[in-house]
Amino acid sequence: MSEKVQYNEKQQQIMAVALRLFAENGYDKTSIRDIAREAEVNVAMVSYYFGSKDKLLEAVFINHFKSIRASFKVILNHRGDSATDKVSKIIDMFIDMLANRQLFHRLMIRESGILKQGPLFDMINEMKTANRRLVEKAVKNGQQLGVFRKDVDVFFMSSVLIGSVNQNMANTRYELEHRNITKEQREIIKHERTETLRTHLKRMFIAYLTDTNTP
Amino acid sequence: MSEKVQYNEKQQQIMAVALRLFAENGYDKTSIRDIAREAEVNVAMVSYYFGSKDKLLEAVFINHFKSIRASFKVILNHRGDSATDKVSKIIDMFIDMLANRQLFHRLMIRESGILKQGPLFDMINEMKTANRRLVEKAVKNGQQLGVFRKDVDVFFMSSVLIGSVNQNMANTRYELEHRNITKEQREIIKHERTETLRTHLKRMFIAYLTDTNTP
DNA sequence: TTGTTTTAATTAAACGTTTGTTTAATTTTG
DNA sequence: CAAAATTAAACAAACGTTTAATTAAAACAA
Secondary structure (H helix, E strand, C coil), X not given: CCCCCCCCHHHHHHHHHHHHHHHHHCCCCCCHHHHHHHHCCCCHHHHHHHCCHHHHHHHHHHHHHHXXXXXXXXXXXXXXXXXXXXXXXXXXXXXHHHHCCHHHHHHHHHHHCCCCCHHHHHHHHHHHHHHHHHHHHHHHHHHHCCCCCCCCCHXXXXXXXXXXXXXXXXXXXXXXXXXXXXXXXXXXXXXXXXXXXXXXXXXXXXXXXXXXXXX | CCCCCCCCXXXXXXXXXXXXXXXXXXXXXXXXXXXXXXXXXXXXXXXXXXXXXXXXXXXXHHHHHHHHHHHHHHHHCCCCCCHHHHHHHHHHXXXXXXXXXXXXXXXXXXXXXXXXXXXXXXXXXXXXXXXXXXXXHHHXXXXXXXXXXXXXXXXXXXXXXXXXXXXXXXXXXXXXXXXXXXXXXXXXXXXXXXXXXXXXXXXXXXXXXXXCCCC
């Protein structure tokens, strides 16, 4: 029953470098030679281990996708105290999920814009659906308890959740990359921004779900 | 004082095709030969008119950027009745701005993820700043009138505005592209989604700005 | 432990394509 | 006739990938 070691050290090294370069410069702007140089392996090793550049990207995707899928399951089974607590918990866990996989999400967001089919397309689709289900469950729970308004839109909320977090992180990175500050300061500011995002997103969602003054 | 005709018919044709292919398949996955074929011109015409593929992208960007900048000016000078009306108007105009330039925004979102410097970088930065100023102005107005809470975050709100609209449109497109429906039905659904987005984003923002039940 | 064989890993070089771009000749336009 | 537009062809560079040769590691028999 023990989990097989899927990738050896060298393979993991290649995948790590590939992820970073794909995320920072884009898949097409990253050559196999770039990856090989930074991973300190021969160019032929990529084909030898992964078959092709496409398959390497796929391997990187599957690798992260598995752990993301697991994260979703954890969130879905979480039992919060109140309806609003559940919404808070979803936001927390979703932000954590993205914050812990920043490089992968940068890559994913970029690729999701042009994908039309194939395994990567399917994976991204599954994640979006999982996110919507998550929001739907929490919303319905609150509605049944009579705490949340009935006229809320799950598709909209899901878009806001994903889009806001993405944009907030992108803006933060965008801003930090062009300031002359130390790495430590960078991480502090990044952390502050994430915490602010957390607080305000919760407040905004709960206000949207519970506010009775707006029509 | 008459506006010079910047681009002749053929140039505009090339730019239109380039924008579409860049947006749909990505800049790097689009070859000059692809553009030339669909625009029904010789490959050499791109270099002849624009200098290079890079410059063509830049020309496409500048072209749209100018009209976007103009749109921002209109929004910034708008005089709504109440503080909430002003917020509503900003959301309306921002959504219209993106909805009317869907291809360009798809391209821009994608490229903004990997740009590190250069003219395109500067343009995108200006747009982000303009958006933040816009939100800031409306928020301060409402706060001075005592209608809005004091503890709201402009950086956060700007991220939510841009991110939510982007994500909503991306999700809608993603979903529609894989349904067997006519173009007319597609447009109807797209329009519905945009209207829902409008309504709910306004409600959410105003709830966030005015709600007094949440801490 | 040895020596031997087999498999896996690693390399430099080459391959065929595609890419963006340029050239030089020709046609169209003013 | 001169300038602009258009073309087919060619160019060098970069790309992903493969090949064939070599080295390192693992497996095995004595």
